[in-house]
Amino acid sequence: MDKRFKHTLVAFKICPYCMKVLTIMCHKNIKFEIKFIEMSNKPDWFLKLSPLERVPILIIGEEVVLFESAAIMEYIDEITPPKLMSEDPMQKALDRAKFEYSNEIIKNLYQFIFCLEQEKFIKLKEWLIKHFKQMDDWLKDKKYMNGTELSLVDFNFVPVFVVLNMLKPILPCDMLKDYKRLQNYGDSLTSMSCSKTGRVPDYEFLMMDGIKNKNTVLFRSNPCYFNGPKPSRCCFFGK
Structure with a gap:
């Protein structure tokens, strides 16, 4: 692949906006690399690249950085016909x-x-x-x-x-x-x-653990569910 057009997605594992982008990239069979970060401990290199310090961002080649999920999704759609966005x-x-x-x-x-x-x-x-x-x-x-x-x-x-x-x-x-x-x-x-x-490894586990660890209303309303046997592990994301 021409390095000028290499795609690297930077994402947080349970971010729904990242899930949007991952879903359309998988649907369109885009080849890409992915880097996961923790939003509670954003690395310096990410802070320099992301204008709003948010995920997702898509790094194209070594210079171009797209940010905001809608912009990234439209770009992916534009470069992979047939387009899903209306021309009207x-x-x-x-x-x-x-x-x-x-x-x-x-x-x-x-x-x-x-x-x-x-x-x-x-x-x-x-x-x-x-x-x-x-x-x-x-x-x-x-x-x-x-x-x-x-x-x-x-x-x-x-x-x-x-x-x-x-x-x-x-x-x-x-x-x-x-x-x-x-x-x-x-x-x-x-x-x-x-x-x-388009879901990352252990998405369900990460979400459930977050709900439990924050002692949310959902957790307090049904603690037995969270403390009982875990559902089968899922690792759909294979990139």
């Missing part, structure tokens, strides 16, 4: 707005998962249920956000359903129970092989 200006704008919507969903979902306060936990749950309704409304009679075929916007929502499926045994309620279309959409996304190969 209106649809492209609508999709980019939904990229941002997915980021808000993910941000609040992770705050919900790692919440320490019962009152805030309840408010976040209500916020999520309300905004899941909007997603359900967008789907209408469609399999994916833009119709019967996958588009780039769909990959932005993969982490949402990966996390919801993983936490189903311990969530206080099924937040999607009134949204059948959204349930079917989530099933379609999580059944894709790239939504499995």
